[in-house]
Amino acid sequence: MAERAKVVVVGGGPGGYEAALVAAQLGADVTVVDADGLGGAAVLTDVVPSKTLIATAEVMTLVGESAELGVRFPGSAGGERDAHGAVAVDLGVVNRRVKALAQAQSDDIHRRLESEGVRIVRGRGRLDGPHRVVVDGVDGTPGTTAFDAEAVLVAVGAHPRELPDARPDGERILTWKQLYDLDHLPERLVVVGSGVTGAEFASAYDALGADVVLVSSRDRVLPGEDPDAAEVIEAVFRRRGMEVLSRSRAQAVKRTGDGVVVTLADGRTVEGSHCLVAVGSIPNTGGMGLGGAGVTLSDSGHVQVDRVSRTTSRGVYAAGDCTGVLALASVAAMQGRIAMWHSLGDAVAPLDLRTVSANVFTAPEIATVGWNAAQIEAGEVRARTVKLPLATNARAKMQGIHDGFVKLFCGARSQEILGGVVVAPRASELIFPVTLAVEHRLTVDDVAQAFTVYPSLSGSIAEAARRLHASD
Template sequence: MSPQSASPIAQRQRVAVLGGGPGGYEAALVAAQLGADVTVVERQGLGGSTVLTDVVPSKTLIATAETMTTVGGATELGVRFPGGPTRDTEPAGAVSVDLARVHQRVKSLALSQSADVRARLEKEGVRILRGDGRLDGPNALLVTDGPDAGERAEADVVLVSTGSSPRTLPDAQPDGERILTWKQVYDIEELPEHLIVVGSGVTGAEFASAYDALGAHVTLVSSRDRVLPGEDADAAEVLEEVFRRRGMDVVSRTRAQKVERHGDTVTVTLSDGRTLEGSHCLVAVGAIPNTAGIGLEEAGVWTSESGHVDVDKVSRTSARGVYAAGDCTGVFPLASVAAMQGRIAMWHALGDTVAPLKLRSVSANVFTSPEIATVGWTQKQIDSGEAQGEIVKLPLSTNARAKMLGIHDGFVKLFCRSGSGTVIGGVVVAPRASELIFPLTLAVDKRLNVDDVAHAFTVYPSLTGSLAEAARQLHVTGE
């Protein structure tokens, strides 16, 4: 951007960003657009963990698993493969995966995406410092280690976006070979013979689903009575049923107390006294914010007991001029939310037009097979009386396009405000639910009425037709 085209709003303002993930680099781009002098400090590579070790790699792995799932169901559609399954042969072994090659592609794609982020920032004139950083008071960042150690960035505005790291268990320490966190799975070259996944939240369920589809035998350990305890109950029930039908072992209502390695095997000791034997163990029991030792307390930035940075709806912290975004805030651990927090922080700090963060219109997706996408109010909130709403749920098994595609599992669920018919939320359980949720996200964000959704044309046949049909069933007659 040329100096002539830069906005006068933030001329001569200095912005320093600690962390180059979505919250950090999106904030840097907005600040540069508004004419600020911007510096980003990042220790591992632009894009941060989201691009290099978390979201981009995991969803790339899941894309391969999705292809395996599609191929596995192709015989129902009349597709046959040379040397593959027929009516008279078992499908097992017909299609296999080269995990080393998959992981090579995963890492290559992540590095490519990181390079794209760097190129964009450099194009906008953002100064990039490499290494670990910390706040040096509320108005500066100091690079403490790495290639640019000793460099200091003075700032009128500081944004902290340091992300989070996998939480581990005292008696289940990862070794990067047999006992793994989700950041380490991309270093194994052979498909696990028996993968034990500890933790049935989003991360655990996604990796369990992916490795099951890739051909590994998977055991999923859940401390609750069902998988995905934080998601829509009907959606979680469908997913667990699919998991069990495909041969996954789901062990519920127990916790992993200890994980030990014995050569090429691992032993997981459960809280109820049982033990599980496998070839590998993935520990997916949550994340902790990367906020220790980065100068927050000295700068006057308050954190919660969990270590998350306290922020308001425009990303301000307790210290004047210091903002925070992303997983380190604990607001909503999604890359899309981190990016919006970062943008909002800069719009607010640099005097541009800004609206507070609206979590009610955030859409989220669990990348299992099938996927689970949600937006807005939940059925649990409606059932408890926290929200006044009407609910319609339609199975995909009656949708013509779903039948053509061989889709048997899944549904669409739509929520509207009682009386007015305003769309307040929804759930989609289906292949590519992450794409199908967008019309409902628009409806929630723009406060559309169910009739607005019902009267819009949908392609026939299409899965989105079920969204319109659900809206038609919620039609408010005015009686």
């Protein structure tokens, strides 16, 4: 019997555990080295916890905007914002649920890996050359062990970036990993950073009932998103009472007893009870011996990989946030799978970021896939665009949805759907038909001629496609 190929995966996040499952399926001897808990940050401190918190915020948003649907609460006078005073959130209960669900998901991953015959080693892994992983014990786990492997996957993730003069204390100055230890809703939360993480938490805590100030160093919130979509979200934030400080760079955050003071670069100050610092992340690649193993890192510390997850060292692959390719759990998982398919000789297609759908979990959500408006305006591709406001959709009217739109891009000559943007409640679900269209190179007529339910929000996708039909 041929000897089984040995694979060692360093890191148990989506890139790591999905790679381990593929390698086990292909008959390899698989070891996963993990220091922080299976599922990684995505499951334990980032994606799963934040979206669980946002699930509660979604309910509060629905309640808060239910007056026009005829919903009244006991003792209310029938005003538009009665619900905000009639319903409250117990943040301690919410956060206990958040952490319990995250741990349950991590436990499920652990059981799945064990059931597939994957060896799980608790410890911190580092490379001793390209084909050897040394594991140092953590949390009192004694000793050091080593594993030889034909293929090594580095999937160690990233951690929150800190500002030099805004050191988190876990009580008043917080990273997104520390928010779930709060027992009470912040009276006034200052969010520094208006990227995806900052915008999502600002939206959520505003819905939960906190007074929120969003500090943005850019001209608008969500500078990396579709400009029309970001404009909608910022308008909604302001309408709901959030204070948005544009072109305002945070210089320092200091604790003042029971509160914080955020000092801006122009000398202004913003006071609050708590501050969330959401200014990006740093890859966890330090001290791993990657350079000695022949693995090239970028200036930012990210592992450089190609489209099949190979590093510059033969037999060493990398996946996830430590590569800086695209910080999404779905991309990390695909990078990990591709690495194993490639290293173990299975059929593989290189990673294609053009077909990746992404979502910003604000209220409303922003979902995107394919080519975007900036690329089209820059002339990278010739395309036609249509934007259809949801306010004209019958189902949206019934549900009291006033904000949002469907935007589609199609090839100027091919008529193929090249990309799209959906801004709506649960846009993360509505983007799927557009993703299918992009993935399978469907034309606007393919989409336009498919039946949709009436009334439905998805009907606006077919309607947008019909408006892109060209007689020539």
